[in-house]
Structures are given as C-alpha cells and as structure tokens.
Amino acid sequence: MNIIISRELSIPIYMQITQQIREAIFNGELPAGYRLLPERKLAEQLGVNRSTVLNAYVELKSEGLIESFVGKGTVVLPLNSADAPAASTQLPGYSTPPWRQLFSERSFSAGDPLIRDLLSLSKRNDSISFSVALPDPGPKLTVKLREQLQLLMQEKSDSLWKHTATEGIHSLREAICMWMEKRGIHAAAEEVLILSGSQQGIDLLTRVFIDPGDIIFVEEPSYFSAMQSFRSAGARLMGIPADTDGQMRLDILESMLAKYHPKLIYVLPTFQNPSGLVMNQDVRERLLELAYRYKTIIVEDDPYCDLRYSGHHVPPIHAMDRHDHVIYLSTFSKLIGSGLRMGWLSAPKSVIRQLAIAKQMADLHTSTLSQFLMERMIRSGLLEEHLNDMRNRYHRRKQLMVAALHKYEVPGMTWQEPEGGVFIWCRMPAGLNANELMLRAADRGVDYLPGNPFFAQVPQTAYVRLNFSCAEEDSIDEGIRRFVLAVHDTMDARRYHQTGNRTEGLDPII
Amino acid sequence: MNIIISRELSIPIYMQITQQIREAIFNGELPAGYRLLPERKLAEQLGVNRSTVLNAYVELKSEGLIESFVGKGTVVLPLNSADAPAASTQLPGYSTPPWRQLFSERSFSAGDPLIRDLLSLSKRNDSISFSVALPDPGPKLTVKLREQLQLLMQEKSDSLWKHTATEGIHSLREAICMWMEKRGIHAAAEEVLILSGSQQGIDLLTRVFIDPGDIIFVEEPSYFSAMQSFRSAGARLMGIPADTDGQMRLDILESMLAKYHPKLIYVLPTFQNPSGLVMNQDVRERLLELAYRYKTIIVEDDPYCDLRYSGHHVPPIHAMDRHDHVIYLSTFSKLIGSGLRMGWLSAPKSVIRQLAIAKQMADLHTSTLSQFLMERMIRSGLLEEHLNDMRNRYHRRKQLMVAALHKYEVPGMTWQEPEGGVFIWCRMPAGLNANELMLRAADRGVDYLPGNPFFAQVPQTAYVRLNFSCAEEDSIDEGIRRFVLAVHDTMDARRYHQTGNRTEGLDPII
Known part of the structure; x- marks a missing residue:
C-alpha cells in the first residue's frame, strides 16, 4: 500500500x-x-x-x-x-x-477524538502541561474536605449511601441558591438541578432540546466538548464571530437569528473557554434582548465565574433575565476537583422537570456523599475561604505566564491578558500551523491545546490555548520558554519546506 | 369540557x-x-x-x-x-x-412516567412499601464503610478529589475482575468499564448500539427502565415469551432471530426483574449458541447474582461465552446503596473503548471517592462479609413474605417462590386489574409495582411485583394482609360495577 x-x-x-x-x-x-x-x-x-x-x-x-x-x-x-x-x-x-x-451512527458522529489523541501523545514524557484545565486547589483544601467528611460521617451516618431524588438533595439545592445569590442570581431550590458534573448538564440539554437538524449558535471560538455533544445529537452548529476586542458581533447575530431561528444560543460569557475573555455587560443585555425578540433560548455556561483576579464582577446573563430565557450551568469541579462530579443547572421549573426525566435515564441521581459534602462546604463558609486562597494562587500563576510571554516574545504572536479564569488564548504568527507546533512542543517537553477544535465551522489553525492553573509556579517560565522554542523550530522547518527541494508535503511510499 | x-x-x-x-x-x-x-x-x-x-x-x-x-x-x-x-x-x-x-422529540419518546407518578401517589401516607427495590444493607455496613473511608482519607488524601480516567481507576477495575472470578467470569481490567450506576450502562449501550428502528429482543416480562432507555433512542422492542416454568421459549426466539435480526438480546438471567426467576444453565447455553449462530449480541444485566439464598449458583452467560458475544452489566447499588452510584460493565476491549467515548460525553468519569471506597471494600474482604449478613436478612424477609402469602391466600392468585433476588411476581386472579388494585392498595396503606410496564409489547394488567428486601421484618405480614384486603376490595368493586346500574365505567361530566 x-x-x-x-x-x-x-x-x-x-x-x-x-x-x-x-x-x-x-x-x-x-x-x-x-x-x-x-x-x-x-x-x-x-x-x-x-x-x-x-x-x-x-x-x-x-x-x-x-x-x-x-x-x-x-x-x-x-x-x-x-x-x-x-x-x-x-x-x-x-x-x-x-x-x-x-x-450506532450516533456513536461516530461526535467528531474526531483529536484532543484525546493529542493528550495521550503528550503524556509520554515529563512535559510541562498547559493543556487540560483541571483545578489545582492546593493542599489546604484537602484538610478542609477531610474535616467536613468526618463531621458528615458522624451526622449523616447511613444516609450517605442512600438514594436521593433525581433532582438532588433539597437542602443542597437551597445552598446552591445562596451561592448563586453572590453572583447576582435569584433562584428557588426547585429551579436547580444537581448534576454529576457540568458535562452532564451539556449532555442532558442535548437530549432534551436537540432534534437532528436543529441549529445551535455558538461563539466563535467556543468550548469544543459542548460542541461535540451537540453534534453527536445531529445539531448544526453556527459560529457567531467576535470583533477585535473579542466581543460578539451582535449585528451578525441578529441577521442570523432572523434567518436561522436557532433552538439555542450557547455562550460562555465569563472568562470564556478558550479565549479567557469576558462579555461586556452591555453586550450581555443586548444579547438577552435579542433572545427575547427572536424567542430563542440562551444556554449560559459559567464554570469560571468565581475565578476573577482583577476588574469588576459582571453579573451572569441569568441574573439579568426577566423572562426565563436563560438556562444556567455551573460546576464545583473547577473549584474543588473533578473527582467530586458535581455541577448544577438553574432553569425554570418546567425545564428542570424535563431534564430530571432525562437524568433519571442517564444515572438516576448524583453521588449522595458528594452532594452532602458540597452542601457542608457552602454552608460552613469554607468554600468561600478556599476560593480566596485559590484566586491568589491562580492569579500568581497568571502573572508568571504573562511575564514569561513578554520575556520570550514571539514576533507576530498576539494575545490579551485575561482578568480571571484559567486560559490565555494566543494567535500565532501568520502561516504557523498550531497542530504541527503541537508535535514540536511535545518534543520540547511542553503541551497545550491547539485552537482548531474550538471553532464551530472552519477550523482555524492559527490559535493556541494555554492553561495557567495546573502547572507548578516554578515551571511556568520554563514551559513558556520551551513553547517559544517550539514555535521557532516550527518556523524554521517551514522555511526549510518552502526552500528545500522536496515535493511539498507529499511523500509517496510503498 | x-x-x-x-x-x-x-x-x-x-x-x-x-x-x-x-x-x-x-x-x-x-x-x-x-x-x-x-x-x-x-x-x-x-x-x-x-x-x-x-x-x-x-x-x-x-x-x-x-x-x-x-x-x-x-x-x-x-x-x-x-x-x-x-x-x-x-x-x-x-x-x-x-x-x-x-x-426534542426524543425527550418525549421514553414512554410515560407511569411508575414515577404511581410512586409519588404511594408516598403520601405511612404505607408499607413493596415497590422500589432499593437495598436495605443494615446497620453493620455503615460502620464498615465509615472505617474504610477513614483509612482512605489517610492513605489517599488529596487524590480522592482528583480526576480519574473515564474508564475508571485501574486498580478498581482489577479488583472487579477478582470479584467477577467468584461468579465464574474471567476478564482483564481493560475489559471493564466503571459506571456511575448500572443505569448508566444501559444508557451508554443505548447510545453506542441503537440507531432508530433497531430491533431489541427482551424477555417478556423485562426490566421497564432498560426498555424505557431503548425506546427513547427509537428502538423497536420485541418480547420473547416464557414457558410455564418461566424459561425463555427458545423455539420462538430462534424463529424470531431468523426473521428480525435484532441488534441486541437483553436478558436478566439471574433472579430476574420482575419475575425473580433464574434461567436454567441449559437455556443459557442454548441462548448463547443462538447468539453465535445468528451473529447477535447478548446484553446480560446481572444486578442480583450475589443474592442467592438457596439452590446452586448458575454461572452468568458471560462466563460461558467463548466468542465475545456477551456484554455484561452489574452493580454495587444493590449491595451497598444507590447513593454510591457505582456499577460496571464487562465487554471486549473494542466495545469498552467506544463506550468510554460515550461516557466521556455523559459525565467524564465516575466519582473518585466512590471508586476508591469500593476498591477497598472488595480487597479487604468486607464486601463478602457484608454480603453474608445481607443474604441472611433478605432470606428471612423472603420467608416472611412467602409465609404471609400462604396465610392470606387469594384464590386464583399464582406465584413461584424465588431462590434469591428481591422479588415475588404474582399473577392475579382472572379479570382483576392490577392498576385499579394499585389505587385500592394505596388506600389500604401498602404499595407495590403493577406488572404492565414490564411488558415490551401488549401491557398485561394481570401481574404484580412485590419486593421483599426493603420492608421491615415485622411489617411484612401486615403489608401482605393489607395487600390481600385491597385485592378483595377490588374484586368486590368489580362485582358492583358488573351488577350495578351505572353506565359501565363511563361518566360524562361537564
């Protein structure tokens, strides 16, 4: 062959x-x-x-x-x-x-396992990782969790292992309402559904709202894992582009709304994944107004809301909504750890009810122990305390990465410093292929995510997503140094390809 | 109106x-x-x-x-x-x-929420419950779990809250292989997928195998919740009837296999839900042989395998399979508690891989703490110890229910005493409607599940599923007494309807 x-x-x-x-x-x-x-x-x-x-x-x-x-x-x-x-x-x-x-056909329609494949590639050596956005909550949290678990075992004894309602434990749903109040959201416990991680929220929304052929608007770029779920149900994704400040082009949105009548508009307005940017309050208000006018639903995915290091809190779109047009998703995975498998969704009661039927088929209910533990963390004030600590540490890491990006500057590479979250989104110099860069970076001992899976329509290979929350503080400078070396490797190889005598990229072989 | x-x-x-x-x-x-x-x-x-x-x-x-x-x-x-x-x-x-x-259309296709509605009906008073098959593991288990959790907190510290592979923690997958050895199943850790409860197994199988229009064979009767999942994906269910001993009619199965080429055959061979019966070893072997011959897959759902109180262990079909035609599902929910959300699936590696991709979209991975805890319970021998205790208690409850059914005998009602599991499946006297009976039983302060949702094709209202594992020992006799009173109420009302002067069942109202 x-x-x-x-x-x-x-x-x-x-x-x-x-x-x-x-x-x-x-x-x-x-x-x-x-x-x-x-x-x-x-x-x-x-x-x-x-x-x-x-x-x-x-x-x-x-x-x-x-x-x-x-x-x-x-x-x-x-x-x-x-x-x-x-x-x-x-x-x-x-x-x-x-x-x-x-x-089934559906089991092939989720899109290619590119990211999984790339990650397995990067796991082979002692590379510095800027790729996966897992939390690094720090050692103090472990002690707090252990104490709360001890108390829980005394107080709840055998109810820790028992069945709960599919919607979640009522007192936890109330505690989450208290937590959302801090973000400016007023909701009743009955408007909250406990999820086994926010990925499950995306999955349940997909089941309950998406028929094959339905159109979903997403930001361009947007979170690839959500897009993968939507696609697996046969949805057609359309990306709404941003202006040069990273703000959604509402003029384009409106003309597309008039033309395509999407089932949902999926947005991550706060410290977006992958861009790290925040949607302006003004844009949020106008987006909501357009949703009202065109009778469409906004799914607001908000995992990073509590991770702001500078600037002012911008209330979630859900907090501004007076006509129940927003379904709001959030999670504790980014604050405590993914192992907990705990997220939540806030929406009108009739939506919660339909989602709960879908959740019953998916996993009956969420781990009882995780639910009780999270309730204690919120009510005791320990979650808030932990967050302050976490914000300090993440802020330092962000500053270290920003400093390193300035220090090892790459001509033509552009990026915006985020006010929070866990990502810096870089646009690479013209002509540099981020996937090829990925392999060279792996050789240099650093990994990140290439930007193309984050685009709904035409993949753009000019972008790179760098995560700063997972790498150790003293490895960030070195990681960026390696990354920039890989950029130079790639640019050098490109020059070789352009000037060399090999048939451009085509190597016929037996 | x-x-x-x-x-x-x-x-x-x-x-x-x-x-x-x-x-x-x-x-x-x-x-x-x-x-x-x-x-x-x-x-x-x-x-x-x-x-x-x-x-x-x-x-x-x-x-x-x-x-x-x-x-x-x-x-x-x-x-x-x-x-x-x-x-x-x-x-x-x-x-x-x-x-x-x-x-979405799919969100309405799961079938009616009959059981949920009926259950909410029964929760209003201090009724004796023979309906939901939740475990009642007893007070000793709580102590064991607490001790193991303490040890876990010392040993694992912060890794309890961290991300795990979608497939599950490797050492737990190994421990589950050891556990399956006791059932006669030899599998490698890579052939095991950890699930957030066995309901998730049904759900993932539905995603990965079912395209709309696919045919699935089920026993008649079969587990309604699995059928609901299959239906929600657009599968067409066909029930294979049983002979008078409750054994699958293999002659009918074969002629249907030849005609319909189903994607899957879904069976619960051991202490079936709802019938409580066990498929003979001979029938198992011949079923497997038919699956080979007609190149179809058997999904073996086996939640009750460890709950045998008399008679001899019959190995799971999975244990007899020499050509990888069986996908095997089981759970710890029925042994420890539903709150844990832990089940597993055993299948060939290529199937595990595809299911893991689906699981990644569903919930990324299962609760880390639940996984570590279950591993400890297996490896320490405490699960086996607990099971002995649980079997004794369930056995007693079964005997109490059997004795009460004899004591308050209903003429024309037939049932078979099971050797294990948690159900007694009763065929009611001719003409008695089990759903009407349900409401009268609720009035009398006892609840159970009506048989009709357990039938794939034509609902049969002649059956009743009684669960004996949840009710307190000293309430079982009284519960059956109330149940039999409700049977008499219903038969009396029926005679009234037949002889009374009201328009038969039709009451036009403004």
Whole structure:
C-alpha cells in the first residue's frame, strides 16, 4: 500500500498513518493475516520518528484492527466473522462479532477524538502541561474536605449511601441558591438541578432540546466538548464571530437569528473557554434582548465565574433575565476537583422537570456523599475561604505566564491578558500551523491545546490555548520558554519546506 | 369540557383527568386565564376522591400548564408567548418561552412516567412499601464503610478529589475482575468499564448500539427502565415469551432471530426483574449458541447474582461465552446503596473503548471517592462479609413474605417462590386489574409495582411485583394482609360495577 503523509495538514502524522491503514483494512486492500512492516522499517520508509509509527499501531490495536504476536510480527485481524480463522479456543464456525459494524451512527458522529489523541501523545514524557484545565486547589483544601467528611460521617451516618431524588438533595439545592445569590442570581431550590458534573448538564440539554437538524449558535471560538455533544445529537452548529476586542458581533447575530431561528444560543460569557475573555455587560443585555425578540433560548455556561483576579464582577446573563430565557450551568469541579462530579443547572421549573426525566435515564441521581459534602462546604463558609486562597494562587500563576510571554516574545504572536479564569488564548504568527507546533512542543517537553477544535465551522489553525492553573509556579517560565522554542523550530522547518527541494508535503511510499 | 373517566382502564383515574385537561389546554378548548373548577367541586361531579383531583392538578401545575392564585382559584396559564399577559415584572411584549414546544422529540419518546407518578401517589401516607427495590444493607455496613473511608482519607488524601480516567481507576477495575472470578467470569481490567450506576450502562449501550428502528429482543416480562432507555433512542422492542416454568421459549426466539435480526438480546438471567426467576444453565447455553449462530449480541444485566439464598449458583452467560458475544452489566447499588452510584460493565476491549467515548460525553468519569471506597471494600474482604449478613436478612424477609402469602391466600392468585433476588411476581386472579388494585392498595396503606410496564409489547394488567428486601421484618405480614384486603376490595368493586346500574365505567361530566 501507499502511505502518503503531509506535514502541512492539520492532522498529526501518526493519525495520517492510522487513517490510511484503517481504510486499507476496511476496503480489503490489507486482508486478515496481512503482516504489516515492523515499526522501525515503516518509520524509515516514511522518514518519520519510530514513535510516530508506534503511536499509529497502538491506535489500530486499540481499535481491534491489528495485533502483534511474538515471532510473527504485527498482522491485520479479521474484520468480520465470515473471514475469521477458527482459533483453538473457539467453536468451529463461530467468531467474535464485527463490533465496529454494530455501533450506532450516533456513536461516530461526535467528531474526531483529536484532543484525546493529542493528550495521550503528550503524556509520554515529563512535559510541562498547559493543556487540560483541571483545578489545582492546593493542599489546604484537602484538610478542609477531610474535616467536613468526618463531621458528615458522624451526622449523616447511613444516609450517605442512600438514594436521593433525581433532582438532588433539597437542602443542597437551597445552598446552591445562596451561592448563586453572590453572583447576582435569584433562584428557588426547585429551579436547580444537581448534576454529576457540568458535562452532564451539556449532555442532558442535548437530549432534551436537540432534534437532528436543529441549529445551535455558538461563539466563535467556543468550548469544543459542548460542541461535540451537540453534534453527536445531529445539531448544526453556527459560529457567531467576535470583533477585535473579542466581543460578539451582535449585528451578525441578529441577521442570523432572523434567518436561522436557532433552538439555542450557547455562550460562555465569563472568562470564556478558550479565549479567557469576558462579555461586556452591555453586550450581555443586548444579547438577552435579542433572545427575547427572536424567542430563542440562551444556554449560559459559567464554570469560571468565581475565578476573577482583577476588574469588576459582571453579573451572569441569568441574573439579568426577566423572562426565563436563560438556562444556567455551573460546576464545583473547577473549584474543588473533578473527582467530586458535581455541577448544577438553574432553569425554570418546567425545564428542570424535563431534564430530571432525562437524568433519571442517564444515572438516576448524583453521588449522595458528594452532594452532602458540597452542601457542608457552602454552608460552613469554607468554600468561600478556599476560593480566596485559590484566586491568589491562580492569579500568581497568571502573572508568571504573562511575564514569561513578554520575556520570550514571539514576533507576530498576539494575545490579551485575561482578568480571571484559567486560559490565555494566543494567535500565532501568520502561516504557523498550531497542530504541527503541537508535535514540536511535545518534543520540547511542553503541551497545550491547539485552537482548531474550538471553532464551530472552519477550523482555524492559527490559535493556541494555554492553561495557567495546573502547572507548578516554578515551571511556568520554563514551559513558556520551551513553547517559544517550539514555535521557532516550527518556523524554521517551514522555511526549510518552502526552500528545500522536496515535493511539498507529499511523500509517496510503498 | 367533558371529562370522561373509566374505572376499567389500566390508567389511574387522576391520570385520566390530567390527560384530558392537558389535551383541552393544548387544543385551545381551555384558553389561558380559564378558571378550572375547585378540586372539591370537580371531585363531586366526577364521583371521585378529592385527592384524585388534587393529584391531577398537582401534575398539571408541575407541567406549567395551570397555576393556583389566592382569591382567583386555579387558572390555565398561557401556552405560548403570543398569548402571554405582560406581567408587571416583564418587559412589555415579551414572555417566557413556550418550553414544551422546544423540547426534542426524543425527550418525549421514553414512554410515560407511569411508575414515577404511581410512586409519588404511594408516598403520601405511612404505607408499607413493596415497590422500589432499593437495598436495605443494615446497620453493620455503615460502620464498615465509615472505617474504610477513614483509612482512605489517610492513605489517599488529596487524590480522592482528583480526576480519574473515564474508564475508571485501574486498580478498581482489577479488583472487579477478582470479584467477577467468584461468579465464574474471567476478564482483564481493560475489559471493564466503571459506571456511575448500572443505569448508566444501559444508557451508554443505548447510545453506542441503537440507531432508530433497531430491533431489541427482551424477555417478556423485562426490566421497564432498560426498555424505557431503548425506546427513547427509537428502538423497536420485541418480547420473547416464557414457558410455564418461566424459561425463555427458545423455539420462538430462534424463529424470531431468523426473521428480525435484532441488534441486541437483553436478558436478566439471574433472579430476574420482575419475575425473580433464574434461567436454567441449559437455556443459557442454548441462548448463547443462538447468539453465535445468528451473529447477535447478548446484553446480560446481572444486578442480583450475589443474592442467592438457596439452590446452586448458575454461572452468568458471560462466563460461558467463548466468542465475545456477551456484554455484561452489574452493580454495587444493590449491595451497598444507590447513593454510591457505582456499577460496571464487562465487554471486549473494542466495545469498552467506544463506550468510554460515550461516557466521556455523559459525565467524564465516575466519582473518585466512590471508586476508591469500593476498591477497598472488595480487597479487604468486607464486601463478602457484608454480603453474608445481607443474604441472611433478605432470606428471612423472603420467608416472611412467602409465609404471609400462604396465610392470606387469594384464590386464583399464582406465584413461584424465588431462590434469591428481591422479588415475588404474582399473577392475579382472572379479570382483576392490577392498576385499579394499585389505587385500592394505596388506600389500604401498602404499595407495590403493577406488572404492565414490564411488558415490551401488549401491557398485561394481570401481574404484580412485590419486593421483599426493603420492608421491615415485622411489617411484612401486615403489608401482605393489607395487600390481600385491597385485592378483595377490588374484586368486590368489580362485582358492583358488573351488577350495578351505572353506565359501565363511563361518566360524562361537564
């Protein structure tokens, strides 16, 4: 077979190899039993690192398409039962099912697992991570949580392990209303649904609101994981662009509203993922007014509201809403830890009811212990105390990253300093491919997320999302140094490609 | 409007009232602002209890269709924004969105919330409950869990709150393999997916395998909650009947396999929900053989495997499978408590991988603390110890229920004594409607589940599912006494209907 790789594509090379071998297996070009080239040999032929081929083979193995046998090498497995050799442990004539052909269409429609693949790539060495936005709550929190858990075990004893209502424990729902008051939101406990993490909120909204073909407006860029969920239900995503200050273009929004009548407008107005920016109060008000006028719903995803380090609090759109047009999502995962699996959603009662029916089918209810623990953290004031500590630490990390970005300046790279949240969003110098950069950064020992999965329509490879909340303080400067070195590596390689005598990015191979 | 109620229908009367008022609101017969009759008055007109009408109004309120105002009574709310009155807190011209019209088709396709409605009905008094199959693990377990949690807090400290892999913590997956060994199943950790409760397993299987129109075979009867999930994805369910011993009719299965090529066969072979019966080893083997021959997948749902009180262990179908045709689901919810939200699934690696992608979209991963705690419970041997205790208590409760059913014998009612699990499944005397019985049982202060939602195709109203694991030992005899009284009430009322001079079940009312 011919494997053709292109270094100009936005797809990492190991994935290009994976895709082409996979296709050759599916179309019968590589039949069951076919022996693939050893990794080292294929790597030589393709002029790539051995680890790149290794990655491709690992991927194909995990898909059940190939397998390595001692003494025999790596061979193609039978695709479906008709071709299966009768192994000694199997009854003659029978074989394992052709799983891939049994999976639903929906299970393939979520989009490509690019980010997961890229992350697994970056986990191989002692790299400095600016990629995943997991919280780093600090050692003091552990002590607080332990104390509260002790008290809980004394007070609640066996009710910690019991069933709760699908909507959540009522007293926790009340405590969350108190918490939302600080953000300017007035809601009743019955307007709150407890979630097993805010990802579940996205998932339930997808189930309850999205029929195939429904249109959803998102900011451009927007949170890729939410877009992935919407897409998996067959939604059509349309991105609303921003002006040069990162503010949503309301003129474009309005003309698109008039034309497309979306089911939902999904926004992250505060310290957006990925841009880190805040939507102005004025834009929020006008966006809400447009939602009223065009009778559409706003889904406001607000995980970072409490992480402001400078400037003034801008109330959530939900707080301004007088006609119940906003469904509000938030989470404790970004404050305490993802392990807790606790988020919430605030919406009118009739919406909560429909979402609760969907939640009942999804997981019955959220972990009882997590619910009780979070209630105690809010009511005791410990969550607020912890937040002050966390904000100080995150603020320092942000300042360190900003300082490093100034210190190792890249000509042509632009970014805006955020007032809170956990991201800095960089636009790379013209012509630099952020996915290629990703691989070079991995070589240099630093990882981040490339910007393209954050775009709803045409992927833009000019952006990079840097997270500053997870890396240790004393590694941030070094991480940015490595990142900037990788930028230079990539620009140098590009010049080589442009001036060299190789066929531009096309390497035909046996 | 005319409200017509029928006492012969399988639908409780309050739901009949709800449905008709709802329809009248939707078709405009009852416009916004229309004042409904006071509960007492409507109850008089219909010749029903006031609480029946109260229930109907509560339902309609929760759907956002009506509202009660002091001094004004109960009025119909505006259905959609165009009709909405401008309340003083609202901007002129705007109103709340017509939510019901925005919900997806899928969100209505799960089937009716009958059971939820019936349960809320039964929760109003101090009734003895034979309905929901929640575990009653006993006081000793609480102490064990507390000790393990203490140890966990010392050992794991802050990792209790951190992110885990979507597939689950690897050492827990290994511990679950050890646990499955006791059941005769040999699996590797990579063939195990940790679930946030086994309901999530059903949900993920639905996402990954079901396209609209796919056919799923289920036992007749089968677990209604699984059927509800399958239906919500547009699956077509077909029930495979049982012979008089409760064993699946394999001859019928085979002819249906040849004709319909189902995507999955969903079975609960051990202490089935609702029948409490066990599929013979011979039937299991032949079922598996048919799955091989017709290249279809068996989903084996096995929550009650460890709850055997007499007779011999029959290995799960998964344990007999030599060609990876079985996806196996189980849970700790029935042993420890639903609050933990922990179940697992065992399947070939390629299936685990696809399910993990779906799980990532559903809730990222399962509660970290629940995972660590469960691992400790298995590895320390405490789970096994607890199970012995639990089996003793459940066994006693089963014996008490069996004794009471003999003592208060109902002529014509038949049932089979189960060797384990938590259910006794009763076939009622000919002509007795189990849903009507349900309401009369609620009046007598006992609740159970009616059998009809457990049938995939034609609902059968002749069955009743009694759960014996939740009620206190000293209340079981009294509960069965009340149940049998309700049976007599219903039979008496039926005779009245048949011999009385009222129009048979039809009561036209203004």
